[in-house]
Amino acid sequence: MYEVVVGINIGIFILLALSLNIITGYAGQPSLGHAAFFGIGAYTAAIMTAKLGYNFWLTLPCSAVTAGLIGALLGLVSLRVRNDFLAITTIGINFVTVAIFQYTPYFGASFGLGVERPQLFGQEMGNMHFLVLIVALIVLLCLFCRRIEKSWLGLALGGIRNNEEAAASIGINVNMFKIIAFTIGTALAGLTGAIYAHHMTFIYSSDFAFVTSISILSMIVIGGMGTIRGTVTGAIILGIIPELFRFMSDYRMLLYGGLLVLMMRFQPEGLLGDNSFLWRQFKGLYSRYRLRQGLESGKGGAASDG
Amino acid sequence: MIVQQLLNGLVIGSVYALTAMGATLVYGILRILDLANAGAYAIGAYAGLFLYLSTGNILLSFAGAIALTGFFGFVVQRYLYIPVLDRPPIVPLIASIGLFIFIQDLLRLVAGPRIREFQASLPFGAIKTETLTINPTWILIIVLTAALLAFLWYLLAYTKIGLAWRATAQDLEIAKAMGVNINQVVAYNFLLGYAFAATAGIMVGMLYNSVFPTMGDVPAYKMLALIVLGGLGNPVGTVAAAVMIGLIETLIAGYIGFFLPRDAIAFVALIIILLIKPEGLMSRKA
Amino acid sequence: MTANSILSVRNLQKHFGGLKAIDTVSFEVNKGETLGVIGPNGAGKTTLFNTICGVYEPTAGEVLLGTQAIHGLKPHQIARLGVARTFQISHPFRDMTVLDNVIMAMGGSHYTGLKGIFSISRTHDNISKAEALLAKLHILAQRDKRAGDLSLGYMRRLEIARALALEPKLLLLDEPCAGLSHDATQEFIDIISQLKATGTTIMLVEHNMAIAMTVCDRLVVLNYGVKIAEGPPAAIKNNTLVIEAYLGRDDDIA
Numbered sequence: 001m002y003e004v005v006v007g008i009n010i011g012i013f014i015l016l017a018l019s020l021n022i023i024t025g026y027a028g029q030p031s032l033g034h035a036a037f038f039g040i041g042a043y044t045a046a047i048m049t050a051k052l053g054y055n056f057w058l059t060l061p062c063s064a065v066t067a068g069l070i071g072a073l074l075g076l077v078s079l080r081v082r083n084d085f086l087a088i089t090t091i092g093i094n095f096v097t098v099a100i101f102q103y104t105p106y107f108g109a110s111f112g113l114g115v116e117r118p119q120l121f122g123q124e125m126g127n128m129h130f131l132v133l134i135v136a137l138i139v140l141l142c143l144f145c146r147r148i149e150k151s152w153l154g155l156a157l158g159g160i161r162n163n164e165e166a167a168a169s170i171g172i173n174v175n176m177f178k179i180i181a182f183t184i185g186t187a188l189a190g191l192t193g194a195i196y197a198h199h200m201t202f203i204y205s206s207d208f209a210f211v212t213s214i215s216i217l218s219m220i221v222i223g224g225m226g227t228i229r230g231t232v233t234g235a236i237i238l239g240i241i242p243e244l245f246r247f248m249s250d251y252r253m254l255l256y257g258g259l260l261v262l263m264m265r266f267q268p269e270g271l272l273g274d275n276s277f278l279w280r281q282f283k284g285l286y287s288r289y290r291l292r293q294g295l296e297s298g299k300g301g302a303a304s305d306g
Numbered sequence: 307m308i309v310q311q312l313l314n315g316l317v318i319g320s321v322y323a324l325t326a327m328g329a330t331l332v333y334g335i336l337r338i339l340d341l342a343n344a345g346a347y348a349i350g351a352y353a354g355l356f357l358y359l360s361t362g363n364i365l366l367s368f369a370g371a372i373a374l375t376g377f378f379g380f381v382v383q384r385y386l387y388i389p390v391l392d393r394p395p396i397v398p399l400i401a402s403i404g405l406f407i408f409i410q411d412l413l414r415l416v417a418g419p420r421i422r423e424f425q426a427s428l429p430f431g432a433i434k435t436e437t438l439t440i441n442p443t444w445i446l447i448i449v450l451t452a453a454l455l456a457f458l459w460y461l462l463a464y465t466k467i468g469l470a471w472r473a474t475a476q477d478l479e480i481a482k483a484m485g486v487n488i489n490q491v492v493a494y495n496f497l498l499g500y501a502f503a504a505t506a507g508i509m510v511g512m513l514y515n516s517v518f519p520t521m522g523d524v525p526a527y528k529m530l531a532l533i534v535l536g537g538l539g540n541p542v543g544t545v546a547a548a549v550m551i552g553l554i555e556t557l558i559a560g561y562i563g564f565f566l567p568r569d570a571i572a573f574v575a576l577i578i579i580l581l582i583k584p585e586g587l588m589s590r591k592a
Numbered sequence: 593m594t595a596n597s598i599l600s601v602r603n604l605q606k607h608f609g610g611l612k613a614i615d616t617v618s619f620e621v622n623k624g625e626t627l628g629v630i631g632p633n634g635a636g637k638t639t640l641f642n643t644i645c646g647v648y649e650p651t652a653g654e655v656l657l658g659t660q661a662i663h664g665l666k667p668h669q670i671a672r673l674g675v676a677r678t679f680q681i682s683h684p685f686r687d688m689t690v691l692d693n694v695i696m697a698m699g700g701s702h703y704t705g706l707k708g709i710f711s712i713s714r715t716h717d718n719i720s721k722a723e724a725l726l727a728k729l730h731i732l733a734q735r736d737k738r739a740g741d742l743s744l745g746y747m748r749r750l751e752i753a754r755a756l757a758l759e760p761k762l763l764l765l766d767e768p769c770a771g772l773s774h775d776a777t778q779e780f781i782d783i784i785s786q787l788k789a790t791g792t793t794i795m796l797v798e799h800n801m802a803i804a805m806t807v808c809d810r811l812v813v814l815n816y817g818v819k820i821a822e823g824p825p826a827a828i829k830n831n832t833l834v835i836e837a838y839l840g841r842d843d844d845i846a
Contacts, residue, residue, distance in 0.1 A: 030396045032403075077580055085538070087339055087399055088530040089580065092573035095527055099570045152702040153709040158688050159696055166683035168667040169645070169676070170697035170758060173704075180709070210527075214403060221400055226687075254411040260404025265386060268397045274687065275738065 004127045010239035011134035012196055017219040017235040018141050018228070019188035024217065025226035026154065027181035028161025029078075030087045033094030034216050037067040037186040039208025041193025043101060046113040046203055056118030056125075059194045067190020068183045075182030079175050094210050101205035112204035115197055130199045137195075138232075141188065145228050157181055161226075218256055222263055224273030233272055309438055311560050312553065317444050317513070319552025320451035323545045324506035325525045326532040327458065328379075328499025334475040334539035335495060338387060338398040343503050344526030345409030350375045350504025351511040351521060352417055355424050364426050371508055372501045379500025383492050406526060414519035421518040424511040447509050454502060455545060462541065467494055475539065524569050531576040551575060596623040597658075598762050598793050599644070599675075604653035604663075606636075606643050606817075613639040615817040616653070621762060626784070626794040628808030628825075630801060632838055636817040637797045638680070641766050644795075645677050646670040657761065672700065676760035680767045682747040684754075686740030690731065693739050693750055694722040697757035725753040729783065745776040749783065756792075763787070765796045769803055781807055801838070805829065813837070 020034045044066045045059035054062075078089045101107045108114075117124045148154045156177045159167030164174045197203050215238065223234020242252055269276035325347055332340040353371035358364060386405065390397050428442040462468040470491045473481040482488055506525075511517040532551065536543030551572050559568045599621040606614040613636045621627045631637050642648050644655055646667040655663040662670050671677075676697075685693050695718050702708035726732040729749040734742060739750060748768055755763055768784070769777045784807045787794065798804040804811060805825040813821040813828060815837040821828055828834055 024396070028394070028396070030399060077577070085534055088534055088576070091527050092531060092576050096570055096573050096577070099567055103567065147710060150712050150714065151710045152699045152713045155692065155696045155699065155713050156703060156709065158692070159685055162685035162687060163683045165647075165667075166679065166685065169671055169679075169683075170754060171668050171671040171700065171703060172696075173666075173668045177703075214407065217400065217403075251411070251415070253407050254415065257404045257406070257408030257411060261386065261401050261408060264390060264393075264397050264401035264404065268390065268393055 001127065004131050006240070006243050007131050008127060008134060008199060010236055011131065011138060012192055012199075013216070013219060013235040013239045014138050014232055015134065015141060015192040015195075016189055016216045017223070017231045018138070018145060019185045019192065020216050021185075021220050021225065021228075021231040022145070022148065022157075022188070023181050023185035025220055025231065026148065026157040026161065027178060028157075029178060029181065031090045031185075032087050032210070032213050032217065033090030033092070033097075034185075034189055035208040035210070035212035036090075036094040036097040037071055037189040038193045038196070038212070039097060039101060039203075039205070040070055041067045041190025042197040042203050042208065043107055043113065043193075044190065045194035046115045046197045047107075049118070049198070050113060050115040056194075056198055059198075060191055063194035064187040064191040067193065068187030071186025071189075072179055072183040074186070075179040079178060090213075091210065094208075094213055098205050098209050101208070107205070110205070112202055113197075114202050117201060118198050125198075127199075130195070134195065137191075142228055142232070149228075153177070153180070215256070218260055220270075222259060222270055224270030224276055224279070227270075227273055230270050230272040230276075234270065237271075311556055313438075313440065313444065314560075315553035315556035316549065317447050317552070318556060319549035320447050321506050321510050321513070322525075322528065322532060322552055323548035324451055324454065324502050324509075326529040326536070326544050326548055327455070327541065328496075328501075328503045329529050330533050330536065330539055330541055330544040331471075331495050331499045333533055334541070335471065335478065335491060336387065336391065336398075337395060337539075339402065339530060339533070340387075340499075341399075341402040341526050341530070342382060342405040342409065343499060344522035344529060345406045346375050346379060346500040346503040347507040347510075347525055348413055348517075348519065348522040349378060349409060349507070350500075351424070351507035351517045352413060353504070354508035355422060355511060355517050358424070358426055364428060367426075368505065368508060371504045375504035375507075376497045376501040379496035380493055382500075383496040387496075388489065388492065406522070410519050410522060417519065419519060421516045423515050424508075424517050425515060426512050443509070443512050447513065450505065450509065454505065458498070458502075458541065461498075467491065471495065528569065528572045531572045534576055535572075535579055597621070598623050599795065600654075600656045601640075601644065602654040602656070604640070604643065604655065605651045606639055606648055607651045612817050614643060614650075617812075617814070617817070617819045618653075619812045619819065619822060621793060621795050623793055624788075624791055625809045626788050626796060626807060628804035628811045629795065629797045629814060630799070630804045630811055630828075631814035633799065634816075635814040635837075637799070637814055638766065639817075640814065641677075641764060641797045644670075645675065645764065671758060674758070674761035675764060676755035676758040676762070677764040678748070678751040678755055678766055678768060680770055682744065682751055684739035684742065684747050684750050686738065688739060689735065690726065690737050690739050690742070690750055691719065691722055691735045694725055694753050694757045695719070697754045698722065700758075722753075722757065725756055728756070728786075729753045745772055745779070748772070748780070752783070752787075756787075761793065763792055763794045765794060767798055767800075768796070769798075769800065777803065 016034065016038060020031060023029050023031050041063035044063040048054040048059045048062060049056055074093055078086045102110055119125065120129055156167070156172045159170070159172050160174055160177055168174050219234035219238045220231045222237065223232065224230020242249060263270065267276060272279050328346070329340050329343040332338055332343065350371045353374050354367045357370045358367035361367065382405065386401055387398055390401060428446055430442055430445065432442055433440040433445065462471060470486045473484065473486055474488060474491050478488065532544055532547050533539065535547035554575065555568050555571050558571060597620045602618050604614055604617045605612065617640065629637050629640060639648065643650050646665050646669070650663050654661055657673055657675060660673065662673060685696065695713060698718055698721065699713070702711060723732060723735065726735055729752055731746055731749050731753065734746060739747070742750060769780050772780060781803065784794065796804065796808060808825060811823065811825055811828045812819055813834050820833045820837060821831045
């Protein structure tokens with residue numbers, strides 16, 4: 001049972017990391033307040049079921065829409081400042097959002113909000129059900145991200161990440177695509193929040209604080225920003241470290257901080273990013289393997305694609 | 307009463323100005339948001355406290371903490387920021403966040419998580435009138451901040467290094483081409499910026515009689531808001547924004563009341579400003 | 593406006609505060625020609641370039657593409673209407689492959705509407721079109737490299753390939769030879785001549801008179817934001833106003 005709970009926690013991290021990767025990895029917009037949208041989704045869902053009596057499954061789209069709308073609004077406002085100042089705006093949003101949850105009685109203030117586990121076919125959803133739901137969502141989200149990478153959207157976001165002026169010069173509407181990235185990323189964080197609230201059955205404002213935002217960002221940075229494999233790997237690594245090294249739990253933030261500094265200084269592409277050391281080794285090995293296979297099977301043609 | 311409140315606001319604004327100045331200077335030339343500057347603030351507070359406890363001399367405690375933190379700033383820019391300058395801006399940003407988290411946790415592990423008292427006796431007493439009491443810490447904060455900012459202003463306006471700083475802030479590439487030694491400018495910048503942060507840290511420690519590992523949290527976020535409000539790397543704008551926010555916070559908390567904690571006021575102001583005047587209150591652009 | 597005019601700039605003004613960076617400039621770029629805009633440093637060439645591309649909004653005056661007014665439009669709108677540009681300081685999409693850099697510029701109408709943005713970008717058709725452009729600029733061998741790893745000369749070529757992928761009516765080049773070695777400059781002059789030969793309409797902003805004289809059919813000379821001369825290179829060469837403008841500024845004619 002313990003493994004299932006750990007699996008759910010890591011799964012939630014993966015969903016959050018993948019959603020942030022769309023904003024920060026693909027579009028290159030540094031968001032330091034992703035946890036706010038996770039929280040907006042969680043509170044939306046908790047209020048819908050606990051206070052208004054709606055069905056859990058209805059909260060999934062509603063949380064996504066609420067978080068996405070607020071995210072689009074944030075995107076719209078942030079477009080007015082220079083790119084790197086988005087970091088500050090997003091910290092501000094995180095700060096204000098948490099303060100609102102913490103100080104508004106309707107949101108449970110510092111007591112938090114309690115919800116009940118949802119029903120599935122007349123039975124209460126157990127941890128295993130949540131794990132299945134989360135894994136299914138991860139698969140769908142990976143497929144969705146893959147589609148983005150292959151589509152014009154992926155190219156447009158890549159252009160914006162690299163150089164906004166140049167992107168505009170080839171007909172890409174920079175502002176519109178930034179808002180699209182924000183909307184998708186924050187909506188997915190909101191959706192994850194709805195699941196989190198109903199799995200935890202109790203949410204506190206502090207669950208969605210700046211530290212959570214930094215943890216999510218650390219995952220994609222350490223794994224390899226802008227890639228699905230890196231993002232998932234980063235979420236798994238940072239999700240599992242505290243479980244494996246329980247005796248080290250006192251040093252967790254020290255480890256996070258140190259890792260971030262070292263990573264940025266020596267391997268800013270992350271562990272498995274496109275130009276990272278490991279990934280280049282892997283690609284080298286793979287192409288050598290392909291070459292050898294080509295030679296052995298007597299097809300000389302394989303050599304020509306290098 | 308109103309005078310007392312205004313004075314209180316001025317004191318808090320002074321501290322904000324000092325804290326945000328280091329980060330403003332760094333942003334001005336490198337376009338890096340140096341969150342670790344708030345780590346230097348906590349380091350300075352701890353160094354100041356321990357020096358004071360071991361020597362009993364407040365002057366020595368200031369001098370020692372400033373020297374130590376300034377040196378730390380030098381190390382940070384030389385071995386962390388300079389090597390990653392040609393990377394995308396998110397790289398130094400995340401590095402600075404990592405460093406900030408690292409510093410805070412290191413302080414917690416070394417000095418313990420509990421709040422430490424910082425009761426310093428100053429070589430001068432309070433100023434008292436019939437309606438008004440200005441305690442010695444307030445005097446120290448206002449005088450020292452004014453002195454440091456005046457020193458900075460002199461440095462930027464009248465010295466060679468100040469000229470180099472301004473040229474670099476205008477355009478790093480052109481300054482380089484004109485023969486400005488960028489590394490030197492950056493080194494001075496961090497020395498000074500971190501020294502300012504340390505001074506602010508000690509003074510806040512004394513003001514609230516408390517020094518603790520996460521004391522840099524709120525200043526870190528607020529400092530960033532002030533950089534934006536002050537016009538993105540403009541030292542004068544930052545001072546103006548800092549004093550203004552200090553006053554607004556004090557007055558709102560003292561008279562009107564606000565449904566959010568007072569530390570959220572700076573961010574609410576930030577969001578409002580972004581909506582109506584996105585280039586900041588005092589923009590360098592014409 | 594002549595019948596075959598692609599771009600017409602009419603009484604264009606761009607002021608920054610009190611400074612008149614462009615002061616009532618008019619000229620036309622005709623179909624198939626290569627027009628050079630030259631002038632000493634600070635003459636307003638780059639401002640003119642950026643005003644045509646939509647980076648700056650003009651203070652007064654008109655810019656027409658064919659018969660359509662494009663002043664006041666945003667850069668991406670102007671690009672979609674068929675004005676492609678390169679940058680003086682190369683701006684390739686550094687962490688993407690050379691091939692992707694070119695394909696990105698072929699998005700066109702796919703960049704609007706939800707169905708468009710989610711459709712596949714690297715189709716066989718698009719890849720072979722992009723490869724043809726890379727071949728035209730002699731950088732096909734670099735197709736899988738990261739654009740950021742290219743040499744300056746190759747980056748400039750990539751930018752031209754990317755601009756051509758827009759299938760532009762007009763190609764704007766901003767000092768394409770700045771910073772290049774003598775040999776690389778020669779190669780670049782050849783490339784521009786080759787583009788001319790295939791009928792591309794070009795407006796070239798150039799500081800270096802010798803290059804402009806070699807590749808351009810017609811020149812417009814700016815000084816302090818004012819057009820001081822216009823005509824074929826041979827006439828410009830002997831124009832006393834132009835010579836004074838260049839010499840009077842302690843600037844090399846190079």
